[in-house]
Amino acid sequence: MTVMTVADVSRWFGNVVAVNDVTMSVGPGITGLLGPNGAGKSTLINMLAGFLPPSAGTVTLDGAPVWKNPQIYRSIGLVPEREAAYDVLTGHQFVVANAELHGLPDAGAAAQRALATVQMEYAQDRKIGGYSKGMRQRIKMASALVHEPSVLLLDEPFNGMDPRQRLHLMELLQAMGAEGRTVLFSSHILEEVERLASQIEVVVAGRHAASGDFREIRRLMTDRPHRYVISSSDDRALAAALIADGSTTSVSLDSTTETLEVDAVEFLPFAELVPRVARDAGIRLYRVSPADESLESVFSYLVAI
Incomplete structure (x- = not known):
């Protein structure tokens, strides 16, 4: 080696x-x-x-x-x-x-x-x-x-x-x-x-x-919110439930793509929050994906530090 x-x-x-x-x-x-x-x-x-x-x-x-x-x-x-x-x-x-x-x-x-x-x-x-x-x-x-x-x-x-x-x-x-x-x-x-x-x-x-x-x-960049794109069977109800939790800083509804854009403060608490909230509210999740976990996003964050 x-x-x-x-x-x-x-x-x-x-x-x-x-x-x-x-x-x-x-x-x-x-x-x-x-x-x-x-x-x-x-x-x-x-x-x-x-x-x-x-x-x-x-x-x-x-x-x-x-x-x-x-x-x-x-x-x-x-x-x-x-x-x-x-x-x-x-x-x-x-x-x-x-x-x-x-x-x-x-x-x-x-x-x-x-x-x-x-x-x-x-x-x-x-x-x-x-x-x-x-x-x-x-x-x-x-x-x-x-x-x-x-x-x-x-x-x-x-x-x-x-x-x-x-x-x-x-x-x-x-x-x-x-x-x-x-x-x-x-x-x-x-x-x-x-x-x-x-x-x-x-x-x-x-x-x-x-x-x-x-x-x-x-994921180690704890000073920057993690952004996610989410689609579900009831985006408005899911948005209301997510924004009430302290692990999210912003939730917006994109009517064009019919998806939620969510900024989360911490990766692990948010990863646990979404399925729990959806289950309790009877909402079906279709998509939960990171929007800023590409190399381009990571590189732009590092260069800006």
Whole structure:
């Protein structure tokens, strides 16, 4: 089991603090790294990849320091956000060069496997300078996978990809996470993170804001009311019963959708309240669903903190 650990890490550039006292662990499976632009995501990934030293704290791979430790690159594959390919090379030449840099015994065969994995065989003999943004992303992915690393660090890997390419990369990352590889990726497209990541790490203004399953994170936000959408056999009677209880702060009836919108102060008391009230009043519940437990809602709350 491969685990990357960030312990009390800060990184500053002159007077600018890019990462401020961050501690987190990234283990097997898929972890999504979230944060607004300028939050420090790329700086964190560069420190995890050993390209930047922490100004304070430590970054380790299975207990071994990452900085100035070339051996880690046997285990790490990196897809940076910035372009990292030579336009004069063909896709095949670029991936073979990376295989040779890793000292693989059969660089050509390893390159072919990696190109096939990202579905780039059809363009392998074309120069990278003529590739689209999505093709460049996939050739970078091939170079990151050529040595079959146990850890993948991906900085905005979906940028420039069309829907088909995006779907294929999602399936590829899901398969790697299921194999037990450690995958960390950043993305500004929350739908991708919600579909892929079993764990999220959120950074805001360089600080670590939250860690874990986003639904659990939402339930721990006790300072914010939980919003629910409810439909029943008698919405008006249910609204009157719910607003009388101290666990709700507001109840409104949406006549267009014929549903109730309820803000509840506490998750567990409200979860117990609704079925009890409905049973006592003889009301049938058709739907009770959270309206703000999506990753988008959780992220917007965290960014606003």
